[in-house]
Amino acid sequence: MYKTLVLALFMFPFSLFSQDDISKLTSALLAETPIEEDLQELCDEIGGRVTGSKANEKSVEWAYNKFKNANIESYKDAFEMPSLWLAKSTSLSIEGSDFTPLVVSKYHSPKGTHSGQLINVGMGSKSELEAIGNAKLRGNFLLVEMDICFDIDGLFAEYAHAASVEFEAIERGAKGIVFMSSRPQKLLYRFITAKAADNSMPQLVMAREDAQRCMRILDSGQTMNISIKIDAETGDAFESNNVIGEIIGSEKPDEIIVIGAHLDSWAMGTGANDNGANVCMMIDIARQMKKMNIRPKRTIRFALWNGEEQGYYGSWDYTKDNIESLKNHKMALSVDIGSGAIIGFFTNGRSELLPILDKVLKPVSGLGNYAHIDAPVVGTDNFDFMLQGVPNLVAVHKPQFYGPNYHASSDTYDKVDLKQIKMNSAIVGALTLGFANLSDKESSTLEQQSRENIQAVFDKNNLEFTMRMFNVWEPWINKERGRK
Ligand SMILES: [Zn+2]
Numbered sequence: 001m002y003k004t005l006v007l008a009l010f011m012f013p014f015s016l017f018s019q020d021d022i023s024k025l026t027s028a029l030l031a032e033t034p035i036e037e038d039l040q041e042l043c044d045e046i047g048g049r050v051t052g053s054k055a056n057e058k059s060v061e062w063a064y065n066k067f068k069n070a071n072i073e074s075y076k077d078a079f080e081m082p083s084l085w086l087a088k089s090t091s092l093s094i095e096g097s098d099f100t101p102l103v104v105s106k107y108h109s110p111k112g113t114h115s116g117q118l119i120n121v122g123m124g125s126k127s128e129l130e131a132i133g134n135a136k137l138r139g140n141f142l143l144v145e146m147d148i149c150f151d152i153d154g155l156f157a158e159y160a161h162a163a164s165v166e167f168e169a170i171e172r173g174a175k176g177i178v179f180m181s182s183r184p185q186k187l188l189y190r191f192i193t194a195k196a197a198d199n200s201m202p203q204l205v206m207a208r209e210d211a212q213r214c215m216r217i218l219d220s221g222q223t224m225n226i227s228i229k230i231d232a233e234t235g236d237a238f239e240s241n242n243v244i245g246e247i248i249g250s251e252k253p254d255e256i257i258v259i260g261a262h263l264d265s266w267a268m269g270t271g272a273n274d275n276g277a278n279v280c281m282m283i284d285i286a287r288q289m290k291k292m293n294i295r296p297k298r299t300i301r302f303a304l305w306n307g308e309e310q311g312y313y314g315s316w317d318y319t320k321d322n323i324e325s326l327k328n329h330k331m332a333l334s335v336d337i338g339s340g341a342i343i344g345f346f347t348n349g350r351s352e353l354l355p356i357l358d359k360v361l362k363p364v365s366g367l368g369n370y371a372h373i374d375a376p377v378v379g380t381d382n383f384d385f386m387l388q389g390v391p392n393l394v395a396v397h398k399p400q401f402y403g404p405n406y407h408a409s410s411d412t413y414d415k416v417d418l419k420q421i422k423m424n425s426a427i428v429g430a431l432t433l434g435f436a437n438l439s440d441k442e443s444s445t446l447e448q449q450s451r452e453n454i455q456a457v458f459d460k461n462n463l464e465f466t467m468r469m470f471n472v473w474e475p476w477i478n479k480e481r482g483r484k
Contacts, residue, residue, distance in 0.1 A: 021296075024294065030423070035283075038280040038284070039413060039421075048267025050087075050264065051240050060076060066283045067283065067302075072286050073245065074245040076243055077244050077321070083108075084234055084236070085233075086234075090228070091228070092226055104268070106190065106192065106193050107192040107309075108200075109203050110200055110202060114202045116226065118140070120143050138172065138173040140175055141174065141177065141202075143178045144165050144178065148182055150403050150404065151402075152399050162191065166195070176203060177204070178211070179204065180206060180208055180215075181205050181207055189205060191407060192309065197310060240313070242304060242306050245304075250295040250296065254299070256301060257432060258329060260301075260334055261282050262308030262309070264307060265309065269405065272411050273401050273411050276413075277338065282335075289429070294433070296437055298437070299436075315382075319384040327448045331390075332392040333345075333392070333393045333428070334382040337399075338397050339416045339424070340400045340401060343370060343371060344372040345431075346377045346395075347372055349386075351374050361427070361430065363434070384482070389448040391446045391447075401417065
């Protein structure tokens, strides 16, 4: 009994102290904060902010000042983008017709005028393309039907479908690809291609209703000669910036927890669900933590990444700059799936994170019924941390608003669930502080993996095709990217 009492005396103040900080932080985040005003400024006043654009530079200054005004140590972290490509306009005309379908070009489509025949290839599967024959496809444009996209699974299916068609089109000598929009009501959106910044093929998204009309005309036996005009501002490598805020750890300042969201967006909408909502969440968590005078045991970095949409260049650069200290990075979290309720986290293949997640989310168990996904996800800023073997997480959200407005002209402030982003902030705040305050024993599994162990995660989850569809498999294999 004596022993129990001594233990209780020693343990109680500490656990009370950290619990108290977590409830202080979550209460502050759930109460009134400037998160909505911040989001309105970022979306409505700055607007869409493609890396390399004036609006993007404005957003960097804006974010830096947000941290500064909250008395948070912050800095701009410069890195190089490989090339500039800013869309200006894209149009498509059909010879001998007044019908001008609505189109938009995918990232890095070459500017200029591109002409040829439009060929209806159905879904563009290998067998469909084979049946048409390469003689007819060579030098022409493939018109590809796409399934309607509702949610995150639909999005990944769309990326996979588009990448398969792109690989086939290149192999068969096609001149370009016109993808039917996966969203009805003439909604358009911008995607990267599987070749990303290496893309040299004109690839468009056409309004769903217009693409269906083209398919019906083609199916009636008519020929369509099209002319595509793409205008873009292009240029060589240029400098961009992440913005990083930091709260230094009180006991283990060299051990680091990174939580991040990307500041850049495509510019058809105003980057509200992707990813302004979560940028503002990061700023709000840092601000409330500082305001409540909360000192985490470990250092917390709040990273607002840049160059994400083109291939996670900002977070990739961070892992290169911090290569020596990555072994001390205990966790890297990316929040990038909109403003729907957080319903769990991707472990990115690190099952040992599951019991820790259960522990750190206990204080916010009332805000969600969390079901984690013990699998890796490719497509956002956790990627290079995963490639370096740093324990990493991605928040899983309910898909409302995210899928239908993904990268589209409709991704605007009015689509953000303003109530839910406050609850999400409390969830992410509790998780972050929970990781930052873990005991040494609890954090002992948070180690940097070897290249072999990272590869084993990829093999187990058949990640090669997914990595190929984002142009990141080769850089991993040739050790240009990730742990050597
Ligand atoms: Zn995003």
